[in-house]
Amino acid sequence: MVVADGLAVWRGWNGSSYRIYAYDLNAASPVVVDLSGASPGVDDFHTRGRVVVWVSGSSPSFTIHIYRFDDQTLTTIPVTAKDTDPYPKTDGRFVVWMAGPWPSFDIYAYDLQAAAPAPLPLTTGGWNAQPVVDDGIVAWYRDAGAGNYEIYFADAKQASPSALRVTNNAVADEHPQLDGGVIVWSASDGSDSEIYGYDTRASSPSIVALTNNTTSDGDWPSIPRISDGLVVWSGTVTGASGQEVFYCDLRAAAPQPVRLTNNALHDVRPRVAHGLISWNAGGATYAARR
Numbered sequence: 001m002v003v004a005d006g007l008a009v010w011r012g013w014n015g016s017s018y019r020i021y022a023y024d025l026n027a028a029s030p031v032v033v034d035l036s037g038a039s040p041g042v043d044d045f046h047t048r049g050r051v052v053v054w055v056s057g058s059s060p061s062f063t064i065h066i067y068r069f070d071d072q073t074l075t076t077i078p079v080t081a082k083d084t085d086p087y088p089k090t091d092g093r094f095v096v097w098m099a100g101p102w103p104s105f106d107i108y109a110y111d112l113q114a115a116a117p118a119p120l121p122l123t124t125g126g127w128n129a130q131p132v133v134d135d136g137i138v139a140w141y142r143d144a145g146a147g148n149y150e151i152y153f154a155d156a157k158q159a160s161p162s163a164l165r166v167t168n169n170a171v172a173d174e175h176p177q178l179d180g181g182v183i184v185w186s187a188s189d190g191s192d193s194e195i196y197g198y199d200t201r202a203s204s205p206s207i208v209a210l211t212n213n214t215t216s217d218g219d220w221p222s223i224p225r226i227s228d229g230l231v232v233w234s235g236t237v238t239g240a241s242g243q244e245v246f247y248c249d250l251r252a253a254a255p256q257p258v259r260l261t262n263n264a265l266h267d268v269r270p271r272v273a274h275g276l277i278s279w280n281a282g283g284a285t286y287a288a289r290r
Contacts, residue, residue, distance in 0.1 A: 002047055004273070005092070007069060009035075009047045011054075018042045020054045024069065035067050035074075044085055049092015051112065055085060064088050066095055068112070077110065077119065087130050094156050096122075096131040096138050107131045107140050107163075109156040122154045122161055132178045137200055139166075139176040139183045149174040151185055153200055166198050167207065179226040182250065184210070186218030186233070193217055195224050195233055195257075197250065210248050211235070211257050217246070222268045226250075230290055232260075232270040232277050242266030245279050247290065260288060 001010040006026035011018055020036040036042045039056035046053050050069045055062050060082035066075040079086055079099040086097040095110040107128045108119045122131075127143035136157035141149045151166040151173045167173040171188040173196075178184075181201035186193050189209075193216040197208045210224075211217045215236040218224045222234030222243060229251040234243040237259075245260040245267045261267045265281035272278075278287040 002045070004047050005050050007047055007050055007052070009045055009052055011043065011045055020045050020052065020065075022047075022052060022067075022069065036065065039063075039065075044087060046089050048090050051090045051092050051095070053088040053090045053095050055088060059083050060101070062086050062099075064095070064097055066090070066110070066112070075112075075117075079108075079119075081105070084129075089132050091133045091135060094133050094136055094138070096133045096156075098129055098131060098140070103127055105129060107138065107154075109133070109138055109154075109161070111156065120156070120161070122156065123152075123163055128152070130175065132176060134178045134180065137178060137181055139178045141174045141176060141185075147172060151176050151183060151198070153178075153183060155200075175220065175223045177223065177225050180229060182226060182229070184224040184226045184231050186220075186223055193219050195231065195248070197231065210255070211246075214238070222270060225270060225272050227272045228274060230272050230275060230277075232272045232279075234268050234270055234279070242281075243268055245270045245277065247272070247277060249290070261286075 008023040017038050022033045041058045042056045044055050052067045054065050057063050060080050062079050064077045081099045082102040088097040098105045100106050105128050107122045110119050131138050131140040138156050139153040144150050149172045152163050154161040154163045173187040176183045176185045183198045195210040195218050197210050217235035218233040224231050224233040231248045237244050246257050248255050248257050267279050267281040270279040275290040
């Protein structure tokens with residue numbers, strides 16, 4: 001389940017098929033709404049700005065569904081994505097996804113506020129994957145060859161968006177996350193994984209290492225997440241049997257990693273929203289407020 005902007009959205013089994021459901025927490029009389037109906041292969045939902053997106057179908061023929069909750073309109077876009085999922089995401093105005101005939105995938109943006117909305121390619125060829133979007137800034141990673149992935153971004157609000165390269169190295173920079181124009185990701189420093197950040201809106205943007213130690217931070221599936229300048233991740237600690245949860249407040253005067261958990265559990269998959277950090281450990285879900 002994902003809760004954002006007054007909506008609770010989840011994927012559930014109704015006895016015969018998976019469906020996407022929503023519950024409007026702001027409604028005078030909230031009810032569970034079946035958004036997807038009985039479509040085949042319903043999966044990968046995401047919600048922001050009271051817009052819900054998901055996919056149906058299977059490789060190579062998918063349909064991206066866009067439901068605007070406030071005016072109860074549904075838009076469907078057929079896409080071809082061979083041997084992958086389109087992984088749609090939204091920020092409430094833009095919807096982004098990946099599509100193409102394997103091994104070439106491009107990143108697309110769809111502006112719900114445009115006079116005549118249409119898919120806009122942000123890339124032209126190559127292997128581009130798993131875009132994320134916030135306030136029109138779209139980030140993704142691209143295969144530069146030999147298992148070397150690089151981070152890119154583009155501003156979909158521009159009349160002619162161009163893809164800008166963030167990283168240029170010989171390691172795998174992948175799975176970027178984005179909020180407030182700041183991209184975060186995990187990548188090797190040559191000996192272990194570290195957390196990095198890049199503020200796309202800075203006057204002179206540069207890559208900043210948020211961690212610098214001798215243990216691994218932010219390895220999949222506990223990649224760094226960001227919300228309102230607060231970055232969270234799981235990392236290994238020398239002498240500890242499992243991973244621990246850390247955070248870094250980028251809005252602090254001197255941002256530094258802070259260890260949140262200190263136990264014998266395996267603390268993984270942290271999430272953050274509006275100062276509330278949650279994670280999984282020992283088959284249970286925990287939360288703490290910054």
